Amino acid sequence: MTSTDDTDVAKRHAERFQRVRDAHQTELAEDYVELIADLIAQTGEARVVDLSGRLGVTNATVTNTIQRLQRDGLVVSKPYRAIFLTEKGRDMALAARDRHMIVRDFLCSLGVDPETADADAEGIEHHVSEATLDAFRRSLVAAAKRRA
Amino acid sequence: MTSTDDTDVAKRHAERFQRVRDAHQTELAEDYVELIADLIAQTGEARVVDLSGRLGVTNATVTNTIQRLQRDGLVVSKPYRAIFLTEKGRDMALAARDRHMIVRDFLCSLGVDPETADADAEGIEHHVSEATLDAFRRSLVAAAKRRA
DNA sequence: CCCGAAAGTTAGGCATTGCTAACTTTGTTG
DNA sequence: CAACAAAGTTAGCAATGCCTAACTTTCGGG
Numbered sequence: 001m002t003s004t005d006d007t008d009v010a011k012r013h014a015e016r017f018q019r020v021r022d023a024h025q026t027e028l029a030e031d032y033v034e035l036i037a038d039l040i041a042q043t044g045e046a047r048v049v050d051l052s053g054r055l056g057v058t059n060a061t062v063t064n065t066i067q068r069l070q071r072d073g074l075v076v077s078k079p080y081r082a083i084f085l086t087e088k089g090r091d092m093a094l095a096a097r098d099r100h101m102i103v104r105d106f107l108c109s110l111g112v113d114p115e116t117a118d119a120d121a122e123g124i125e126h127h128v129s130e131a132t133l134d135a136f137r138r139s140l141v142a143a144a145k146r147r148a
Numbered sequence: 149m150t151s152t153d154d155t156d157v158a159k160r161h162a163e164r165f166q167r168v169r170d171a172h173q174t175e176l177a178e179d180y181v182e183l184i185a186d187l188i189a190q191t192g193e194a195r196v197v198d199l200s201g202r203l204g205v206t207n208a209t210v211t212n213t214i215q216r217l218q219r220d221g222l223v224v225s226k227p228y229r230a231i232f233l234t235e236k237g238r239d240m241a242l243a244a245r246d247r248h249m250i251v252r253d254f255l256c257s258l259g260v261d262p263e264t265a266d267a268d269a270e271g272i273e274h275h276v277s278e279a280t281l282d283a284f285r286r287s288l289v290a291a292a293k294r295r296a
Numbered sequence: 297c298c299c300g301a302a303a304g305t306t307a308g309g310c311a312t313t314g315c316t317a318a319c320t321t322t323g324t325t326g
Numbered sequence: 327c328a329a330c331a332a333a334g335t336t337a338g339c340a341a342t343g344c345c346t347a348a349c350t351t352t353c354g355g356g
Contacts, residue, residue: 014204016267056162110283119164123275132268135258
């Protein structure tokens with residue numbers, strides 16, 4: 001029995017880490033499309049220079065990454081022109097923004113200052129399961145009710 | 149003013165993403181030392197095969213990573229022998245375990261099932277600031293008091 | 297004690313994500 | 327409209343983190 005238990009424990013751990021690695025793969029893409037959606041909403045278009053400024057990386061890095069995102073069907077853009085989201089990209093951006101807002105608002109509701117909450121949400125949003133997100137939502141609703 | 153505000157916003161965003169990228173750099177190291185500490189506590193030693201089983205990667209990957217961790221002064225190990233933590237590695241493992249437990253317990257206290265809580269904690273623990281961790285601790289204490 | 301299986305290592309490959317440096321394109325402005 | 331600055335691209339480099347395949351070392355049972 002002990003040996004079987006050990007194997008099970010190991011397998012469960014392995015799946016966990018696999019999930020974290022998977023999350024990392026989509027993380028950058030989510031950050032980019034979320035930011036692109038924001039920029040389009042705020043300024044009408046998303047340019048390489050805006051992204052590099054907000055991401056803290058060079059123009060070259062952004063150009064490179066955008067090409068990968070284009071390959072993956074998340075964005076479209078012609079050379080030297082602005083960047084736009086595809087349907088798929090927009091969906092991903094909306095979902096990411098949703099998660100980000102819930103995590104941020106939830107942290108705020110715990111008393112974390114808004115600036116820190118927003119920063120932490122950036123890292124956390126890619127790693128919360130639906131179950132945890134639901135728990136955050138429930139807690140927010142409960143907090144709203146208490147105020148009412 | 150508008151232009152200055154824009155720059156400030158961009159800079160704040162950039163710092164945020166920089167922090168997330170930094171977290172990623174230490175993430176793997178933290179996972180390894182945490183796991184090594186667990187294995188030593190449970191079985192007396194940490195072997196490559198145990199790590200690869202629990203991380204869901206090949207032996208070759210573990211050997212490679214361990215060499216990097218050794219280069220960075222977190223572990224020591226002689227070829228074909230078990231892996232041990234340095235002082236620095238032990239400190240990192242303790243801090244990681246602490247954060248992991250707080251995040252997991254906190255999620256559990258929100259009603260997330262323990263299995264999911266543990267899995268999510270794996271991803272989240274590397275991205276919570278001290279401020280957020282404190283908020284989690286406070287919330288746990290409050291929950292404990294309510295039960296008492 | 298030796299020999300085979302399990303454990304560990306090495307070599308080589310690949311994608312990602314960042315960089316700098318050198319270049320081209322765009323667009324503004326004098 | 328020409329020239330220049332800003333934006334964008336390309337090429338080439340490096341570290342990380344994963345893999346497979348081929349090799350070596352260790353260790354326990356016959």
